[in-house]
Amino acid sequence: MKIEMLIPALLLAATPLGAATPPPSVVPQTSPTQTSHKTQAGDAETRVLDYIREHVRPGEPLVVSELYSKVFTEPDERQALDKLFNAFFRIPLFLAQYQDKYGSPPNMKTIAQQFDLRTAGAAEVLLRVMEADPRVPRFLTRDSKTGEITRVDVAMIRSDRRFGQAVERHLSGWEGKTAPGFNLASLDGQAVDLGGLSGKVVLLYIWFTGCPPCMKEAPGLAALQQEFSSRGLIVVGANADKLLGLAYDDDVRKRYVKEEKINFPVVHWTKESDSDYGKISIFPSLFLIDRNGMISHHWVGYVPPEELRKAFSDVMK
Numbered sequence: 511m512k513i514e515m516l517i518p519a520l521l522l523a524a525t526p527l528g529a530a531t532p533p534p535s536v537v538p539q540t541s542p543t544q545t546s547h548k549t550q551a552g553d554a555e556t557r558v559l560d561y562i563r564e565h566v567r568p569g570e571p572l573v574v575s576e577l578y579s580k581v582f583t584e585p586d587e588r589q590a591l592d593k594l595f596n597a598f599f600r601i602p603l604f605l606a607q608y609q610d611k612y613g614s615p616p617n618m619k620t621i622a623q624q625f626d627l628r629t630a631g632a633a634e635v636l637l638r639v640m641e642a643d644p645r646v647p648r649f650l651t652r653d654s655k656t657g658e659i660t661r662v663d664v665a666m667i668r669s670d671r672r673f674g675q676a677v678e679r680h681l682s683g684w685e686g687k688t689a690p691g692f693n694l695a696s697l698d699g700q701a702v703d704l705g706g707l708s709g710k711v712v713l714l715y716i717w718f719t720g721c722p723p724c725m726k727e728a729p730g731l732a733a734l735q736q737e738f739s740s741r742g743l744i745v746v747g748a749n750a751d752k753l754l755g756l757a758y759d760d761d762v763r764k765r766y767v768k769e770e771k772i773n774f775p776v777v778h779w780t781k782e783s784d785s786d787y788g789k790i791s792i793f794p795s796l797f798l799i800d801r802n803g804m805i806s807h808h809w810v811g812y813v814p815p816e817e818l819r820k821a822f823s824d825v826m827k
Contacts, residue, residue: 554586556629558594563635571643593755597625598636602649603791606667611810615659623722624793626756684808689799690786694748694777697760697767702746702777711825712799713745716779716790719758719766723812724794728770730815734822735774741826742801745774750790753779800825
């Protein structure tokens, strides 16, 4: 089965970095158990993380292709692996962007929230995998007692060919650049095309289900959509659940839209659009696109309604 995302620490030796076929990754290079890991207690994500926690060794890369084919063979386990692969790949980008914005590293709780990690200690396990692989630059320092990150070397992440381009696009700023086009399918199957919104002011809001700052942001966006729609504003809520490998389905998303009275289109964020927009690493991410298709503002993390209201008013003058 093809694995669509790669983990920075988990590199298939036969595939060069940056090659079109993404390398799989995670398990010691010694032979893993040949049977499914269903015997462990807990849900699939917990089983996978428990296995990794038990088998990761300093200086030994983990090989996910063997985990995928020989250890975790059940559909729910493979879905959990896909979700963790996405998290692995994005964590360095998230750390660099968070450090740049806030001036300090995120704590483990914040990392877990950003990647929808529900299992206790999951973020720490993922960081251990990165630290164990000798091919991964030592871009973070952690407290030996608490395990919390004390320093992120953003320059080292930027200089790494696996992450540098995406990090550079985020940290160098989006304002004043032409917004990449997108054509995204809504929850009802209708296409939402940026080209078809010419003359509108578009707020592209990228989020995932269960993301705490996203849940805080959404009601305010609905209110602002109501307030500014007559002046040409349209909010486009791009949901990243599928891209991130999360288990929520459209029924869950539609129920959320109904319960929260979301009055703007909700679409599925895609791998192609994610690449065009620099590989989103902090959720929510918001891009305000003016009537000429230029990005006038870019935010990461929760944005207070009054800040958005001022930006909308400035763009609509």
